[in-house]
Amino acid sequence: METEPLGDGPSGNPLDINTVVVGGGQAGLAASYFLSRAGVGHVIFDKRAALGGAWQDRWDAFVLNTPNLALNMPGLPYSGTEPDAFMARDDVVDYFREYARRIDAPVRTGTDVTRVSASDGSFNVETSDGTWRARNVVLATGGFQMPKIPPVASDLPRDIVQLHTDQYRNPAQLPGGAVLVVGTGQSGVQIAEELLAAGRQVHLAVSTCPEAPRRYRGRDTLYWVLQTGLHGPEYGVNALRVQQLPSPAARFGCNPLLSGSDGGHDIRLRELGRSGMRLHGRLEAADDGELVFTDDLADRLATVESGFSQRMQRALDAYIAAAGIDAPPAEVRATDDWLPEEPARLDLASENISSVLWATGYRLDLNFVDLPVLDQWSYPRHERGVTEHPGLFVVGLPWLTGHYSALIGGVGVDAEYVAACVAGR
Structure with a gap:
């Protein structure tokens, strides 16, 4: 109390x-x-x-x-x-x-x-x-x-409203015009979805957080993640233990892209792009009112889409098998090669971008x-x-x-x- x-x-x-x-x-x-x-x-x-x-x-x-x-x-x-x-x-x-x-x-x-x-x-x-x-x-x-904001923030024009996700509350908080969301962790993509649903033009600077299915082999994916982490070692499955991380820096890696809104759903970046969200590479610089993005969106999306299968899926499957759990087979995801055509440089004024939302995590x-x-x-x-x-x-x-x-x-x-x-x- x-x-x-x-x-x-x-x-x-x-x-x-x-x-x-x-x-x-x-x-x-x-x-x-x-x-x-x-x-x-x-x-x-x-x-x-x-x-x-x-x-x-x-x-x-x-x-x-x-x-x-x-x-x-x-x-x-x-x-x-x-x-x-x-x-x-x-x-x-x-x-x-x-x-x-x-x-x-x-x-x-x-x-x-x-x-x-x-x-x-x-x-x-x-x-x-x-x-x-x-x-x-x-x-x-x-x-x-402590909200983490990259140095490029100081190079943006002063009339651009900047908020970290820690400060964001709702779409009405932002001025009219388009919004750039920087970062595609769980908070970034969920807020981007909210802004898009509110009728805002959303630009999304893509990071490499992995997509994942909301449900996997008959249960919520995070149910399997918890079970594998907590009980996997009992069956010799240690993939979700800290000793298996590739480096100490990996402790701060992204969680899988999942949303609990609207009853829970997958988040697929290409689908967001097809629905009107404009996808870009990593925000690299701001130069005299222009945004400069890396020209590697195709590679980033491929990394995002393969992340779950390369590590987490293997761990979950290993646990399910080792524990003898009767779970349905994994669904095979259809190949999606849709790719937007966006320039590496974007003019803030001509795109009517009035605000930037930093979804860049914490330290x-x-x-x-x-x-x-x-x-x-x-x-x-x-x-x-x-x-x-x-x-x-x-x-x-x-x-x-x-x-x-x-x-x-x-x-x-x-x-x-x-x-x-x-x-x-």
């Missing part, structure tokens, strides 16, 4: 507590659930005024990309009547607020952690509401921390951690969430231990292990 602010301890000394959890989103709440079960005294600091995590930053028409059946926070599995439906933004926020209430989570909202430093075998945790001393700290700030921001535990991507060096510094732990980051680590239905696995390590201290 959310708590009223507390003062310092006796004589103004910093307050003492066993464990501080930084972040009250799904990862922090999952950690709190297991810490409470282990009898570990703790407090959760969340800088937001109200619970609900980064889901509160999503646009008005946002719905989860994962089906309701994957709403499986520790101690509160989904028990509704629509397991294959997709929850809307406000309902997701309410879900987490209700979860915090049920587990009696000791959350202090409106409290920003500004510095975590070592002090005589424990930690000083400096916040916007005083300093605490803790034996352990669990970082649960999630992967949606981690753990600069408040005043300890030498972060790598070149600001990702904590760790082993199963246990960092190199004794007493400092992390949960909820993308690919912490597997593909499931930042998903609602999987975050509890890492949280349970980390809470046990905390209790063991």
